[in-house]
Amino acid sequence: MTLELAIQYLMAGITYGSIYAIVAIGFNIIYNTTGIINFAQGEFVMFGGMIAITLLNFMPLPIAIFLAVAITMVIGALIEICFIRWLKSPSVLRMIIITIGISILSREVAVHIWGESIRSLPYFVGNEITSIPILGARISPQVLWVVLVSALMVLCLGIFFKTTSVGREMRACAANRKAATLCGINTQNMVTLSFILSAGIGALAGCVMSPITYSQYDMGTGLAIKGFTVAILGGLGSSGGAVAAGLLLGIIEAFSVSVVPLAFQDAISIAILLAILFVRPQGLFGSKEAAGLKEY
Amino acid sequence: MLKIRNLESGYGKIKVLKHVSMHVDPGEIVTIIGANGAGKTTLLSTIAGLVKAASGEAEFKGTNILKSKAAAIPALGCVMVPEGRQVFATMTVEENLLLGGHVLQKQGKQVLVELLEYQYELFPILRDRRNQLAGTLSGGEQQMLAMGRALMSKPSLVMMDEPSTGLAPLIVKEIFQIIVRLRQEGNTVLLVEQNAKAALGIADRGYVLETGKIILQGPAEDLLANQDVQRAYLGREKTEEK
Numbered sequence: 001m002t003l004e005l006a007i008q009y010l011m012a013g014i015t016y017g018s019i020y021a022i023v024a025i026g027f028n029i030i031y032n033t034t035g036i037i038n039f040a041q042g043e044f045v046m047f048g049g050m051i052a053i054t055l056l057n058f059m060p061l062p063i064a065i066f067l068a069v070a071i072t073m074v075i076g077a078l079i080e081i082c083f084i085r086w087l088k089s090p091s092v093l094r095m096i097i098i099t100i101g102i103s104i105l106s107r108e109v110a111v112h113i114w115g116e117s118i119r120s121l122p123y124f125v126g127n128e129i130t131s132i133p134i135l136g137a138r139i140s141p142q143v144l145w146v147v148l149v150s151a152l153m154v155l156c157l158g159i160f161f162k163t164t165s166v167g168r169e170m171r172a173c174a175a176n177r178k179a180a181t182l183c184g185i186n187t188q189n190m191v192t193l194s195f196i197l198s199a200g201i202g203a204l205a206g207c208v209m210s211p212i213t214y215s216q217y218d219m220g221t222g223l224a225i226k227g228f229t230v231a232i233l234g235g236l237g238s239s240g241g242a243v244a245a246g247l248l249l250g251i252i253e254a255f256s257v258s259v260v261p262l263a264f265q266d267a268i269s270i271a272i273l274l275a276i277l278f279v280r281p282q283g284l285f286g287s288k289e290a291a292g293l294k295e296y
Numbered sequence: 297m298l299k300i301r302n303l304e305s306g307y308g309k310i311k312v313l314k315h316v317s318m319h320v321d322p323g324e325i326v327t328i329i330g331a332n333g334a335g336k337t338t339l340l341s342t343i344a345g346l347v348k349a350a351s352g353e354a355e356f357k358g359t360n361i362l363k364s365k366a367a368a369i370p371a372l373g374c375v376m377v378p379e380g381r382q383v384f385a386t387m388t389v390e391e392n393l394l395l396g397g398h399v400l401q402k403q404g405k406q407v408l409v410e411l412l413e414y415q416y417e418l419f420p421i422l423r424d425r426r427n428q429l430a431g432t433l434s435g436g437e438q439q440m441l442a443m444g445r446a447l448m449s450k451p452s453l454v455m456m457d458e459p460s461t462g463l464a465p466l467i468v469k470e471i472f473q474i475i476v477r478l479r480q481e482g483n484t485v486l487l488v489e490q491n492a493k494a495a496l497g498i499a500d501r502g503y504v505l506e507t508g509k510i511i512l513q514g515p516a517e518d519l520l521a522n523q524d525v526q527r528a529y530l531g532r533e534k535t536e537e538k
Binding site: 182 | 375
């Protein structure tokens with residue numbers, strides 16, 4: 001393999017990896033405040049892209065993306081308020097089945113609104129054939145957009161959770177819900193907020209990736225499986241782990257193309273998921289200390 | 297300050313508390329003693345709104361708190377230090393304390409900083425550990441953190457559930473000294489304890505709870521001298537004392 005080809009694969013891996021990482025972080029935010037895996041996370045990504053594409057007919061791209069993210073956040077909030085909030089001490093299994101139901105429902109709604117056709121947003125800068133040379137490889141500027149926006153989201157989330165009081169309260173809900181209630185924190189609102197937040201980042205990811213990966217009503221399922229793999233791989237609940245695991249999975253997938261046929265790409269991530277669940281369920285980067293302090 | 301009348305409460309169909317009536321006046325330490333399963337924790341949890349009451353009344357500073365949501369009660373000035381500390385293990389000591397001041401957040405940062413300083417003065421060990429994860433503290437330190445966290449909301453009534461559980465006798469003594477100091481500073485404390493001797497030693501009044509009913513009540517000295525209490529909870533006959 002030449003160096004140029006290796007870099008080309010690497011950049012493709014990083015692109016997909018950062019998308020997986022963002023989906024995984026969406027899983028983590030909701031998992032941290034509720035203890036459930038929201039299998040409708042991939043649908044947030046789909047909604048973000050699809051809504052932006054529709055809005056683009058009426059307004060310029062930046063406003064369309066902004067509005068699409070805002071609308072998806074509202075959808076996230078509505079989902080929590082309609083389906084999750086009124087449940088009184090539900091079992092984890094019941095909540096997970098509900099999120100799978102929401103995911104199927106969202107897909108059906110999407111196919112009725114947008115049909116089965118594949119759409120995409122235009123490239124943010126240039127077009128399909130614009131490319132930037134990096135060390136001999138040729139990279140689409142959109143790839144840089146994906147990586148940049150993902151990195152920025154991770155950074156902003158980190159700052160939000162570490163320094164703001166709302167972020168602190170959300171972490172408190174994750175650490176000990178009963179104690180958070182006893183501090184006077186409305187834990188239900190924190191759960192709604194976590195749905196809004198993960199819907200928002202999912203939708204933004206859906207917009208920046210749309211020019212490269214295209215948007216379709218059923219894109220959510222595949223993304224959810226990849227994102228779930230990454231979330232488990234990085235250690236459930238850990239954002240840093242999700243980023244590292246996301247990039248790792250993306251790069252493994254990209255390089256696997258040179259060894260096995262493209263059709264097996266998805267099989268590789270599923271194989272990794274199974275292997276991790278069998279061998280190291282706390283994830284590659286799940287630290288022993290933090291895992292010991294966490295409540296499951 | 298707190299008046300409870302005919303309170304009945306429990307989990308589902310199981311009634312744990314049966315017609316409990318009691319009251320707490322401002323500035324006193326009131327203790328509820330009783331064996332395992334007597335309903336002590338259920339009583340506190342019901343007042344704190346974690347467990348829904350089946351019937352009865354609980355009036356706190358003139359408002360019926362049985363109708364309030366659990367998350368709204370700390371803002372009224374009634375805060376609970378739960379059994380088993382329940383600190384936010386994955387967060388630092390200082391973050392834990394700041395979360396305790398959640399209800400005062402609107403009053404500005406300065407208020408929280410002053411309260412933080414007050415807790416560090418009350419529990420000097422917490423100042424040394426301020427940037428450490430709460431889950432890595434020892435049991436006694438976690439208990440102090442849980443108390444400090446509750447006090448961060450400037451409560452008028454602090455309810456403590458079994459603060460001595462699982463702690464070395466020396467630490468228990470320290471914790472109880474702090475409770476006495478809280479009263480000296482004008483706080484009101486409702487203390488639930490299995491360690492009846494220590495609790496009655498510092499309390500003004502006490503209630504004895506048995507299988508969900510209050511079977512005895514009175515000034516702490518009277519309860520300490522009561523033969524039934526001695527036999528059941530203090531583990532000695534009165535004659536041994538002489």
